[in-house]
C-alpha cells in the first residue's frame with residue numbers, strides 16, 4: 576500500500592487535557608482515499624486536516640450513503656500508544672459497507688492504513704488519566720449525479736480527535752427514558768450497520784428525552800415495541816436475579832465491540848450471561864419486585880455507563896439506589912485496565928502501532 580504524505584506547514588497547539596471534551600479538537604492531518612468501480616481504491620494519502628470539497632450532487636448529501644466507525648488509541652504508562660481490538664472495527668465497517676452498497680476494504684489494507692495514520696499522529700494521544708485519541712474512520716458515496724443506484728464512487732477517510740475522560744467527576748449513573756413511540760431500526764433495515772442515517776432517525780426521541788431531563792433513550796424493537804434493543808449509542812445489559820442479560824443480535828441492534836468484550840470477560844470469569852430476547856414486561860416486573868440488580872450501557876466512548884433511573888411511560892424506577900453496581904464497576908476496571916495497559920491483556924485484544 577502506497578500512502579502519499581503531505582505534511583502540514585501550520586501545526587496546531589495541543590489543547591490542555593482539561594479542555595478536551597469529546598470531538599471538539601482534531602489532529603493536524605487526516606487520511607483520505609478514493610474509490611471508483613473501474614479503479615478500485617486509489618490515491619491513498621495523509622494530508623493536512625481541512626475541509627472536504629464535494630460536488631453538490633454527491634450521493635451522501637442526498638441519499639445518506641454513509642457509514643462510520645469509532646475506536647480509540649490509548650497512551651500507556653511506558654509512553655507507547657496502542658489500540659483496542661481494531662480488527663473488529665474493520666470487520667464491522669465492511670459489514671456496514673455491504674449493507675449500504677459501499678465498497679469493501681481488504682482487512683489487511685485497512686489495518687495497515689489505520690496503523691500508519693495513528694503512528695503518524697500519535698503525538699496527539701494525550702496522557703492524562705482517562706484521556707485518549709478517538710479515531711473516526713468513515714466512508715461515503717460520492718457519485719456526482721442525482722440518479723439513485725448503488726454507489727460507483729466513494730471516499731474513505733479517517734480523522735482523529737484527542738478526547739477527555741468521559742468521567743471527569745467520577746462515574747455518575749444516568750437517567751434513561753424508555754421510548755414508546757419512535758423506533759430506531761427494524762429487522763431487515765440498517766440497525767446492525769453503523770450508518771449516519773440511523774442517528775438522523777433517532778435524534779427526535781433523543782431530543783424529547785433530553786428536554787425531560789433524561790440523558791438517552793432505551794429503544795424497543797420496531798415491530799412489536801416489546802423487546803429491549805439498546806440505548807442511544809450504546810448497547811445495554813441488565814443483571815436480573817443473578818443472570819446477566821443483553822439483547823440478542825437480531826439484526827436491528829448494533830453489534831458493539833464493548834458489548835462483545837463485556838460478554839467475553841464475564842463468561843471467562845464464570846458469570847451467567849445470556850444473549851436473548853428481554854421484553855419490557857419482564858424488565859418491568861424485575862423493577863417492581865426488586866430483582867433488577869444492575870443496568871448499564873456499554874460502548875467505546877464511556878466503556879460502561881451505569882443506569883440509575885429508568886422511566887417507562889409514567890412509571891419511574893430507581894436502579895440499585897442510583898449507584899454503580901458491582902458487575903458494572905468490575906467491567907469498567909477490567910476493560911479500562913486492558914485498554915490503558917495497566918493490567919495484563921490475557922485476551923490478546925490490544926494492538927501496538929508497529
Ligand SMILES: *Cc1c(COP(=O)(O)O)cnc(C)c1O
Nearest residue numbers: 808809810829831832833874875
Ligand atoms: C457504536 C455504537 C454502539 C457501541 O459500539 P462499540 O463498538 O462498543 O463502541 C452501540 N450502539 C450504536 C447504535 C452504536 O452506533
